[in-house]
Amino acid sequence: MRTARAVSLIVASLLGVGCAGHVAVVDHYQVSAEALRAYQQIKIAPLYSQDSPFYENLGPVSGLSCDNNGKTRADERHAIEQLKLKALQLGGDAISPPGCGPSKGVDWANNCWTSILCEAVALKKR
Amino acid sequence: MKPRPTCNVVLLLAALLTGCQALHIYPQHPSVRFRDKALHMPENLRAGIQIVAVVPLGAEPLVQATGPDYGKQGGEVGQGAKEFVAGTLSEVSSDDSGMGLLLLPFLLPIMAGAGAAAGAAKANRRENNKATTDALLDTYGQALPNERLARTVAKLVDESAGYETARQGVAADAELRVGVSLIEAVVDDTSQTRFTVYVDAELVAPASGRSLFTQGYVYRKALPLRRWAKDDGAGLANYLDGARHRIAQQVVASVFTRLELRHVLRPVATADHDGEDRAKTKSLTPRLAWEFVTLGGDDHLPAPVQIDAGSITYDLEIYDDERLVYRRHGLPDPAHLIAQPLEPCRTLAWTVRPSFRIDPGLQRVGEWMQRPPQPGETPQLFYEGAGEERVLPPDLFPTLRTPCSRS
Numbered sequence: 001m002r003t004a005r006a007v008s009l010i011v012a013s014l015l016g017v018g019c020a021g022h023v024a025v026v027d028h029y030q031v032s033a034e035a036l037r038a039y040q041q042i043k044i045a046p047l048y049s050q051d052s053p054f055y056e057n058l059g060p061v062s063g064l065s066c067d068n069n070g071k072t073r074a075d076e077r078h079a080i081e082q083l084k085l086k087a088l089q090l091g092g093d094a095i096s097p098p099g100c101g102p103s104k105g106v107d108w109a110n111n112c113w114t115s116i117l118c119e120a121v122a123l124k125k126r
Numbered sequence: 127m128k129p130r131p132t133c134n135v136v137l138l139l140a141a142l143l144t145g146c147q148a149l150h151i152y153p154q155h156p157s158v159r160f161r162d163k164a165l166h167m168p169e170n171l172r173a174g175i176q177i178v179a180v181v182p183l184g185a186e187p188l189v190q191a192t193g194p195d196y197g198k199q200g201g202e203v204g205q206g207a208k209e210f211v212a213g214t215l216s217e218v219s220s221d222d223s224g225m226g227l228l229l230l231p232f233l234l235p236i237m238a239g240a241g242a243a244a245g246a247a248k249a250n251r252r253e254n255n256k257a258t259t260d261a262l263l264d265t266y267g268q269a270l271p272n273e274r275l276a277r278t279v280a281k282l283v284d285e286s287a288g289y290e291t292a293r294q295g296v297a298a299d300a301e302l303r304v305g306v307s308l309i310e311a312v313v314d315d316t317s318q319t320r321f322t323v324y325v326d327a328e329l330v331a332p333a334s335g336r337s338l339f340t341q342g343y344v345y346r347k348a349l350p351l352r353r354w355a356k357d358d359g360a361g362l363a364n365y366l367d368g369a370r371h372r373i374a375q376q377v378v379a380s381v382f383t384r385l386e387l388r389h390v391l392r393p394v395a396t397a398d399h400d401g402e403d404r405a406k407t408k409s410l411t412p413r414l415a416w417e418f419v420t421l422g423g424d425d426h427l428p429a430p431v432q433i434d435a436g437s438i439t440y441d442l443e444i445y446d447d448e449r450l451v452y453r454r455h456g457l458p459d460p461a462h463l464i465a466q467p468l469e470p471c472r473t474l475a476w477t478v479r480p481s482f483r484i485d486p487g488l489q490r491v492g493e494w495m496q497r498p499p500q501p502g503e504t505p506q507l508f509y510e511g512a513g514e515e516r517v518l519p520p521d522l523f524p525t526l527r528t529p530c531s532r533s
Contacts, residue, residue: 028158028390028421029498036390036419069153071504077160077423 182272183305189267193313287489368448437483
């Protein structure tokens with residue numbers, strides 16, 4: 001009984017560590033051709049646009065670039081591209097200026113040796 | 127390859143149980159990756175070249191076989207016996223029961239014998255591997271002569287818009303020297319034998335003799351030795367023939383026509399084929415379709431590239447293992463009805479490549495369509511190292527399965 005409880009505690013805590021902070025990655029190959037053309041038009045809006053009356057705030061978006069095999073380098077441009085793809089999925093046409101940073105060591109939550117995470121707000125021009 | 131960070135069974139089980147996606151990140155498709163640099167010859171060097179003389183390099187290729195499972199190694203039989211006994215002794219000495227020590231005198235000669243037999247079997251296998259590999263290389267080692275490679279390169283230069291090969295009496299703008307430098311077999315102890323063809327290409331200005339661009343090309347494939355040797359070495363013969371075509375294609379693209387743009391190029395469903403990798407076609411003459419979208423962000427190029435959308439045509443190729451079985455050049459639409467019946471009941475690799483006009487009226491080609499990388503697979507670009515390109519084998523292209531009946 002005690003062992004079973006210990007195992008379930010370990011599993012639960014591992015799940016907590018493993019999945020908390022996980023960022024979904026949009027695969028270009030799962031996106032329609034129209035959306036692939038459209039996301040390239042998504043602009044980075046000026047600073048503070050998320051509070052501007054000229055933009056509708058559609059919510060925060062996160063973009064991840066991941067090195068998950070030690071060979072493919074994490075790249076900030078890829079993480080920003082992820083932000084744009086996600087903003088498009090929310091119906092946006094712009095994102096706020098992204099804030100990006102590298103993971104501190106191994107990024108367990110996303111199963112990456114190293115990663116770069118960017119965050120922004122998806123916006124739609126009114 | 128470096129393994130993924132979480133190889134932990136508990137984490138994996140837990141993730142599978144809960145549907146957590148953290149462990150299921152697929153590698154990015156190589157075509158969407160941001161490139162560090164362009165591998166093709168720079169456009170400023172391409173400018174002004176129209177007539178090309180393709181010249182085979184003089185020396186014929188070096189042929190060699192190596193590897194940990196190739197040929198007998200000194201004292202293997204004795205070593206096998208020694209290892210077996212040493213292993214047994216260490217196991218017995220860690221056993222506190224004392225039972226093992228009592229049995230040891232009886233077991234030792236048997237184990238030494240077993241070890242020797244295992245060592246002998248290993249030595250035999252290595253000798254067999256050596257004999258087979260040597261026979262394959264003796265038969266096919268010279269099956270890819272430089273002359274033949276140069277002819278294939280010349281044919282592909284003539285097919286490329288804006289270029290032609292030098293005719294007699296016409297001075298060439300540049301001389302392209304190509305040759306196979308090495309054909310290498312590495313017999314591995316994982317029972318795979320890896321054959322690699324190395325080709326060198328150099329573009330030279332004929333007037334000054336100045337070297338304009340040099341690049342190495344590597345074409346590699348690993349199979350169990352018995353599959354290379356099957357049907358009197360047909361596996362290796364087909365591989366070398368495929369290597370000639372694939373390498374020649376890459377030499378011409380890299381020197382004259384390729385532009386590495388970030389893109390998505392993927393199969394699209396038709397009435398005959400659902401577009402999925404390994405999907406069965408409904409007929410032996412299926413209609414295949416695909417779509418090509420550029421993504422921008424080509425920071426590795428000196429300037430942004432504007433493609434004339436109306437100018438895009440496609441080259442289509444279908445491979446049966448290494449054998450090119452179907453080829454069409456300059457298809458105007460992103461779809462094609464296969465004109466000659468494909469062989470029934472086969473898994474074939476198929477791929478397309480876009481060809482397009484860019485700003486100052488230059489015709490350029492993109493990359494061949496690759497299937498999405500499998501989980502855990504390292505996405506393959508054609509980067510091998512400094513000054514070397516990896517030529518992608520048909521294994522990396524999407525596949526289709528033809529129906530088994532001829533109807």
